[in-house]
Amino acid sequence: MFSSLAHPWTAGESLGEHLERRGVSRRDFLEFCGGLCAVLGLGKAAGVRMAEALQAVKRPSVVWIQLQECTGCVESVIRTAEPTIGNLVLDTISLDFSHTLMAAAGHQAEEALQTAMAENMGQYLLIVTGSVPLNDGGVYLTIAGRTARTILEEAAAGAAAVIAVGACAHWGSVQAARPNPTGAVGVSDIIKDKPVLNIAGCPPIGDVVTATVAHYLMFGRLPATDGDGRPLFAYGARIHDQCPRRANFDAGQFVEQFDDDNARKAWCLYHVGCKGPATFSPCPIFQWNGGTDWPIGAGHPCIGCTERNFWDTMSPFYDRLPDVGGFGIEQNVDLIGAALAAGATAGVATHAVMTAMHQRKLRRELPVMDAPGAGNVPPSTTPSGKE
Numbered sequence: 001m002f003s004s005l006a007h008p009w010t011a012g013e014s015l016g017e018h019l020e021r022r023g024v025s026r027r028d029f030l031e032f033c034g035g036l037c038a039v040l041g042l043g044k045a046a047g048v049r050m051a052e053a054l055q056a057v058k059r060p061s062v063v064w065i066q067l068q069e070c071t072g073c074v075e076s077v078i079r080t081a082e083p084t085i086g087n088l089v090l091d092t093i094s095l096d097f098s099h100t101l102m103a104a105a106g107h108q109a110e111e112a113l114q115t116a117m118a119e120n121m122g123q124y125l126l127i128v129t130g131s132v133p134l135n136d137g138g139v140y141l142t143i144a145g146r147t148a149r150t151i152l153e154e155a156a157a158g159a160a161a162v163i164a165v166g167a168c169a170h171w172g173s174v175q176a177a178r179p180n181p182t183g184a185v186g187v188s189d190i191i192k193d194k195p196v197l198n199i200a201g202c203p204p205i206g207d208v209v210t211a212t213v214a215h216y217l218m219f220g221r222l223p224a225t226d227g228d229g230r231p232l233f234a235y236g237a238r239i240h241d242q243c244p245r246r247a248n249f250d251a252g253q254f255v256e257q258f259d260d261d262n263a264r265k266a267w268c269l270y271h272v273g274c275k276g277p278a279t280f281s282p283c284p285i286f287q288w289n290g291g292t293d294w295p296i297g298a299g300h301p302c303i304g305c306t307e308r309n310f311w312d313t314m315s316p317f318y319d320r321l322p323d324v325g326g327f328g329i330e331q332n333v334d335l336i337g338a339a340l341a342a343g344a345t346a347g348v349a350t351h352a353v354m355t356a357m358h359q360r361k362l363r364r365e366l367p368v369m370d371a372p373g374a375g376n377v378p379p380s381t382t383p384s385g386k387e
Contacts, residue, residue: 016055031056039211039286040223041233051083053218060217061120063113064097065155067130067148068141068175068184073166074100074129076203077210096124099143110144117158125216126159126211128152131168131175135183149190156191161222164188164229165209167202167305174202177311188229197222198229202305205286208234226307232282237304239276242284245269263299273318275304 013021016172019029033054034047036099042050066074095101096116097109104112116124130148131142138147156162164187175184188196199208212231215223223231240246248254248268255263255272270277281303287294296302304314 012058014055014331024053029319033214035194036211037209037333039233040215050214054214057217060097060115061124062127062157062213063096063116063120063124063153063155064098064101064127064129064195065113067128067152067169068182069130069166069168069173071100071129073203074098075170076163076201077206087386093122096120108270111154117155121158123160124158125213126155126161126162127165128155128167128169129174131182131184131186133175133184135181140182140237152187152190156194159194161216162187162191162194162196163199163209163212163222165199166204167310170198170200170229171308174311176309195222196229197225197231200228200230200235200306201281202306202310204306205234205282207286208282226280230306234282234286235280235306237280237282239279239281239284239296242282243276243296244284245296258299266299269296269299269301271320272301273316273320274301275307275310275314275317275321276302278314278321279304280309281306297363324339 016029016083020026025104028052030047033050033322037043037046037050058317070367078306097113099109102109102112130141132152139150141148165168168175168184169187171186172180172184175182176186178372179208186198197212199212201208208231211233212223215231215233223233226232226235228235239251243249245266245268248266249270253262253265255267255269257263258272269276274296276296281302283294283302287297301318303317304310307314
């Protein structure tokens with residue numbers, strides 16, 4: 001990740017001016033903004049508007065605190081291909097404070113946190129990774145003699161909005177799994193008076209963080225969310241419905257054990273525990289490691305890490321979920337064939353009835369004619385005119 005100390009901002013400098021000074025071309029910046037707009041579901045045409053909005057930004061402040069967690073979410077956000085404008089934007093406009101990435105420690109770190117909050121009161125964006133332990137007075141995590149809850153409440157008090165990054169900040173993650181000895185909870189369980197957006201996952205995809213921050217800077221608000229506080233642009237569809245192996249699921253083609261012939265054919269991983277049918281995540285679209293791959297693409301089933309309480313509800317991870325409805329042609333061909341045959345029979349019968357009714361209707365509408373030889377109607381004749 002770029003160091004803001006190596007590329008300091010000048011007084012009154014906008015983001016556009018800063019990026020230009022650092023050698024980022026307008027074409028590259030427009031391409032980056034177009035990609036973000038596509039991620040956000042705005043369409044690439046909105047890229048120009050996003051670029052104009054971001055270029056005018058005067059270094060918005062982001063305070064990033066880390067609580068009870070493993071730092072995997074931080075690693076996910078910064079472990080993208082270097083150098084990227086995404087990293088550049090996140091670094092140069094976001095990091096006034098970060099427990100993990102900053103050089104300062106001890107009293108200097110605490111002073112930096114207090115300064116960042118005081119100078120940007122009511123305007124900074126607060127990013128939180130890690131859960132909040134509540135049991136035993138919160139003794140399971142203290143920083144500078146203060147509990148995680150105290151630190152969170154203090155930081156959120158002056159924030160404009162809060163982004164909870166990762167499963168730990170979302171709902172507590174592995175620390176909150178049964179029996180949850182530390183009493184771990186997510187950010188939204190503590191902060192009730194500020195908008196809190198959850199970027200779910202263990203860890204989440206870094207591009208979702210980038211896009212969320214860009215959305216906030218462009219529109220001045222957090223993106224629309226689902227019922228669990230996750231941004232809809234990223235978590236609005238199930239992995240199952242976006243998976244390139246969905247056709248195999250529908251055809252009843254499954255991997256039965258790892259490294260069998262079906263695995264080599266890249267068939268569906270549902271029978272070896274894939275939780276894709278119950279998981280909402282952008283993994284198939286965004287992918288990982290610079291968009292090169294993702295767990296199912298690498299042959300490993302989804303474990304459902306973007307879902308609340310997944311450590312308890314999705315485990316054992318290699319056991320299959322209860323039966324998930326699908327077409328399953330190859331497994332249910334007799335049943336489907338019988339249903340189609342019954343449908344065909346019913347269709348033939350219906351067609352016959354409707355045809356008979358139509359013919360009767362036509363007959364009723366024909367003019368009434370006397371029988372041959374009656375009245376003035378001549379009897380039928382042969383072509384020669386003879387009877």
